[in-house]
Amino acid sequence: MNLEGVSAKLIDLEDDSLETVNHLFCQRKWTDGLPIVPPTETRVAAMLRCTDLPAGTILGKMAPRWRPCDVHHVAINAVMAGCRPEYLPVVQAAVQAMLDPLFNLNGVQATTNPCGVMIVVNGPVARELNVNCGFNLFGQGWQANATVGRAIRLCMINIGGGLPGVGDMSTLGNPGKYSGCIAENESASPWTAYHVEKGFDPSVSTVTVIGTAAPQNVIDMSGDPTAIAESLARAMIVSGSNCMYIEGEPMVVVGPVHARHLSRGGFDKAALRQYLWEHGKVELGGLHEVSRNIIKSWKKRSVKVEDGRDVLYVTERPEQIGIVVAGGEGGPHSAVLAPFNGTHLVTRPIARSDGTPVHSVQELMH
């Protein structure tokens, strides 16, 4: 692999033990605090064999340090995170999605909000790479989920400069900032897959990035379609949620059990989205005056006057609410991903450098 022209520097160490390498990387704040896989030339070259972009290709500039984000840098961080080389196309697409100004990465990185990045993978590549879409998908236990999400975080640290207290001003953070990556459970879903709703062919694979606080679980044991929809709507706009204060595009992760009940009750994604929007609202009159005024200032596009009363909606328009079906079978749980201010749900296809989508990551290997 010809790495000529790339901007990363090689470091020669007399002692290249795992302990020494990790000590050095921790000292230089090049990690998330966990041990990394040393990004040797050999490992990085193997990673770069899974993209058709030449090393040295700049994907954009990453906030808040606004460094040029070279695909080579992305590959290095993917190695460090423990990614298998075939995961690189997902990591690369997620980075490209984050660099879309609609995502507001500068805000996501530097805010005092606890938000991090959640990735949703759709399409055949999710199955090919065995990205967990079932039991415990936000949790531990799956190599693709754990390492792809971690690679994104390491890129945000090492390329974007998201160092706590300097480039990352999150007051509290959340454990999902170590890693956040799931897939939609398309086989368990009664509805159209998220990427197909967005206009992609089902054979195309996509990555969607969400600037979000930690997943907020929504339990509803009723088994009643309307009751479940009501629980989801109310959960979207509760005291303390990002959705109460700031404009953004939330993602609702509907568990398979809830999805089946909702489908049985006649809901498809469009109908559920409309219901969530119509019922995910709160009258501001019941809030403290100071809070009410802040909300009316920060989230004014979503405040509507109805019968002389100020009513706060979860979003300005229904179509701003994303819905995926994901999770294990057997439990009456769903989740709300409450977004950061000004962040949009951004979806990118996993594709060749000329934009042609691939149906398998094997097509990118060389």
Add this chain to the structure above:
Amino acid sequence: MPTVTFVGTPFLALANYESRALGFYDLSIVEVSYPITGVAKEEARRRATAVFDKVVQGLFGVSNEAGQPVGAGQVEWNVR
């Protein structure tokens, strides 16, 4: 155009980090106590009054007593 940027105290390092990354080495930064959101009008006025002279200095390029330009250079640049 003469410009002054208000930065809350905890964000000074970030302001330096980002302004330099974007090439604004001489950006005039005026530190204000934080948080701002939700403070009463009287408190906001008090804080504004407290930094008024620095804003004028920043806008008109006046140096401080030590002869240094008012701006980002006053803040420690101590991140990698």
